[in-house]
Amino acid sequence: MQTLKHFAKMLFRQWYKKLVLAAILGLGLYCSLYLLDNRKQKWKFSKNTQTVHQKSESQDVVEIDPESQIQDNQNMYKVPREDVHLHTCPACFGRDLCTDLESGALELYKNSKTESHNLSWREAVLNKNDKVIVSSAADSSWNRFDQFICNNASKGFPCDVSTGIRASYLASNQLMTADGLRNLHKVLDKSKSEVVLPICATNKLVDELKAAFDGDGDGQLNEEEQAELMTGLLLHPSYVLLKFQDTVNTNFPLPNYQGTCGRLAVWEGGVTPLKDHLQESFEERAGLASQILQLVDDFQNEDPNWYFLYTEFSYNSLSVTKEGEILLTDLQDVTIIDKTLFPPTEDLVSGTNERLCNEICFQKFTSDILTSPNVTDVCSQLRHYGQLMYAIVCKEILSDLEEHKMEGLLNYEKNKDQQKSRYSGLLHSPPEKDKENIEEVLRECVQETSAGGRNQAVEDLQDILENYLSYNDLEHENDDGYEEDNNDKESENY
Numbered sequence: 361m362q363t364l365k366h367f368a369k370m371l372f373r374q375w376y377k378k379l380v381l382a383a384i385l386g387l388g389l390y391c392s393l394y395l396l397d398n399r400k401q402k403w404k405f406s407k408n409t410q411t412v413h414q415k416s417e418s419q420d421v422v423e424i425d426p427e428s429q430i431q432d433n434q435n436m437y438k439v440p441r442e443d444v445h446l447h448t449c450p451a452c453f454g455r456d457l458c459t460d461l462e463s464g465a466l467e468l469y470k471n472s473k474t475e476s477h478n479l480s481w482r483e484a485v486l487n488k489n490d491k492v493i494v495s496s497a498a499d500s501s502w503n504r505f506d507q508f509i510c511n512n513a514s515k516g517f518p519c520d521v522s523t524g525i526r527a528s529y530l531a532s533n534q535l536m537t538a539d540g541l542r543n544l545h546k547v548l549d550k551s552k553s554e555v556v557l558p559i560c561a562t563n564k565l566v567d568e569l570k571a572a573f574d575g576d577g578d579g580q581l582n583e584e585e586q587a588e589l590m591t592g593l594l595l596h597p598s599y600v601l602l603k604f605q606d607t608v609n610t611n612f613p614l615p616n617y618q619g620t621c622g623r624l625a626v627w628e629g630g631v632t633p634l635k636d637h638l639q640e641s642f643e644e645r646a647g648l649a650s651q652i653l654q655l656v657d658d659f660q661n662e663d664p665n666w667y668f669l670y671t672e673f674s675y676n677s678l679s680v681t682k683e684g685e686i687l688l689t690d691l692q693d694v695t696i697i698d699k700t701l702f703p704p705t706e707d708l709v710s711g712t713n714e715r716l717c718n719e720i721c722f723q724k725f726t727s728d729i730l731t732s733p734n735v736t737d738v739c740s741q742l743r744h745y746g747q748l749m750y751a752i753v754c755k756e757i758l759s760d761l762e763e764h765k766m767e768g769l770l771n772y773e774k775n776k777d778q779q780k781s782r783y784s785g786l787l788h789s790p791p792e793k794d795k796e797n798i799e800e801v802l803r804e805c806v807q808e809t810s811a812g813g814r815n816q817a818v819e820d821l822q823d824i825l826e827n828y829l830s831y832n833d834l835e836h837e838n839d840d841g842y843e844e845d846n847n848d849k850e851s852e853n854y
Contacts, residue, residue: 436467448844450587451521457619457626496623497595508548530590538563550697552730555792557597560739562698572607598691599625610663613655631679636763644826647785649758651686653822656749667697673752675783701740714812722748740841747814752804760785794824
């Protein structure tokens with residue numbers, strides 16, 4: 361046993377230094393490997409960071425935010441060539457926006473397409489900033505139109521409509537007359553209610569429409585220009601109205617016209633439906649209601665030469681801009697009337713020609729204007745019946761009274777298919793101090809009880825609403841004044 365212990369001590373003394381040296385070498389090797397691996401990781405990270413930085417620099421050169429670019433790629437796309445149908449022109453709306461479209465300046469939002477009244481609508485962006493609406497007629501309407509062109513030009517269907525329309529009745533001189541425009545609906549065997557813009561046409565209206573579509577400015581329409589006008593009047597009168605407004609320099613609350621390319625029409629977008637504002641404060645809703653009533657007044661009195669009739673007022677036809685301004689955005693059913701048709705002695709302001717007019721009275725007028733063989737006589741009396749627009753606005757949009765809940769003004773008590781409105785009236789929940797007065801004037805606006813009562817009710821309603829607008833203005837002024845006083849005090853203290 362002693363011998364074994366002695367042998368162990370000798371072995372330890374002999375190998376002690378070697379064991380210590382081996383431990384030191386092993387620890388040094390481990391540390392070297394660790395540092396080398398860490399350097400490799402840092403080098404990889406540095407290389408990746410440099411790559412990202414280089415990419416970022418290249419993106420800065422073209423000034424594109426990579427995240428927004430990815431989002432744009434996902435949510436937007438260029439207008440497909442097959443949607444434009446440029447090869448069909450002049451059986452189309454025009455070409456004034458084609459340069460922008462071909463350069464990719466017009467981009468459509470995915471999944472934004474809606475269809476109504478034989479039209480399709482898509483939200484889009486023009487030149488990266490301007491929100492616009494891109495619209496066209498429905499495919500079924502275009503097919504019917506193309507078939508008419510081919511048949512009328514004595515060509516089999518399908519045919520080259522771009523040449524066929526020049527040989528068709530749509531390019532003839534006899535169509536570009538007051539009588540030709542009043543009977544334009546017969547071309548496609550439509551009802552007169554489907555082509556209402558020119559049903560009261562005069563030679564003066566013919567001249568203004570020519571000016572609106574005279575692209576080369578020579579004072580007359582060539583075959584191509586006339587074909588584009590007729591295509592618009594038959595399939596998409598909305599943009600014809602916007603071009604007309606630009607030509608006669610009226611200032612109605614309508615969208616700004618942007619242009620056309622092939623079978624697409626483009627105008628101002630970036631608006632919200634009126635129904636989305638039903639939960640705003642009463643002061644805000646009073647402001648919108650006042651604008652709608654003013655719109656009706658403008659249609660009748662703003663322009664000294666032209667009177668506009670529109671009987672399709674609803675929550676679906678009106679929109680609100682981001683500045684809080686009302687726009688009429690469904691323009692398909694606007695009729696343009698030359699005021700020279702009105703008798704010069706008629707004076708509605710003094711009340712000498714006013715008479716009680718409600719459901720039966722309005723029904724007769726709307727029937728006569730659509731069926732009378734001598735429509736100019738009916739159109740000459742239109743100024744009296746324009747108050748129908750107020751009755752529709754008050755019932756379909758402003759009033760929240762239970763008696764006004766059924767949709768539609770004419771024949772609404774007898775129409776069994778009529779549905780109850782899904783929306784509250786814009787002037788719902790009025791302050792208690794004005795509730796009774798507002799309800800009273802709305803009743804008179806919808807169903808007047810005395811001659812001239814509707815126009816007087818509208819004036820009274822505007823006066824009530826004006827108090828809320830003035831209150832808002834005063835509130836803003838007080839806010840501004842408070843800020844100015846504070847600024848003055850701070851300056852003095854400084």
